[in-house]
Amino acid sequence: MKRILIICFLLCSVFLFCQSNTALNFDTNIPDAENNWVILPKSENDSTYNVGFIYFDEYSGYTYRFMGELTNENGQLSYVENKDVKSGAIITRIGNLEYKVCKVSPDLMKRFNLPSQPVWLKSYLSLEPENDKLLNRASKINGMNSPQLALPILEKLYHNNFKTNSLYFEMAFSYNALKDYANAEKVCKEALDNKKSNDSTNKEYVYALLQQKKTNDADLFLTENLKSFKDKGSKAESMINMVAFNAHYKNLDLAEKWLNLLKKDNDEKYKGNIKQLEDIINKNRD
Helix, strand or coil: CCEEECCCCCCEEEEEEEECCCCCCCCCCCCCHEEEEECCCCCHHHHHHEEEEEEEEECEEEEEEEEEEEEEEECCEEEEEEEECCCCCEEEEECCCCCCECCCCCHHHCCCCCCCCCHHHHHHCCCCCCHHHHHHHHHHHHHHCCHHHHHHHHHHHHHCCCCCHHHHHHHHHHHHHHCCCHHHHHHHHHHHHCCCCCCHHHHHHHHHHHHCCCCCHHHHHHHHHHHHCCCCCCCCCCHHHHHHHHHHCCCHHHHHHHHHHHHCCCCHHHHHHHHHHHHHHHHHHH
């Protein structure tokens, strides 16, 4: 039975290859390194670089699989394959997508006798259409708090006319996270016009309007669409944002309106939020 170990390093190894020293440029972020052999940076105290392969797991996201080690001795780069790669897998789920790695060059791959794609990669290659694969990756990237990496993928899909409900939401989320509220508003409006908006997109729309101090527009939109929300979380978050924003800017009538509507839902989950919002209103009333 094959074994899977989720650890970062293993020292035992076989197969040795050498070549003249080549500059290693650690300038590629994780999404751009997908389906590539990579070299990881080493600390000053380490004598070897870890070599592996980065791929995308549809369920777990970007993943690094350790394959061997690279040493630099007397101007020579030497690759040593890990002895357990044939019988097991040493994998790490990648949390920092902006972590910079060095892609193994075609010349190094040839000299080290590395295949363009390991045999095991076939198990992880998605059969979905390319646009769906890209959208899934962008969604995972947004979820890992890297909207600056997700947005170029989303904008490419948008310009290729792949305008789905999920695409509109992910774009609005990215723009809001990057504080580009005008474009977030624009995307949400287009989704509404094209009848491709959902509760998540509507929540982002309210947030974008509030951040631009378009309080009346946000109030009108949420009033007209409150009953259409099916997702309780998106509905509550929109109302909480309405209360917090208006209380902060001392629009207390609007703040109290949305606080009362939030209370009316009587959801235990948001009792703590309600208490905090009441305190903000009372503080700004003085």
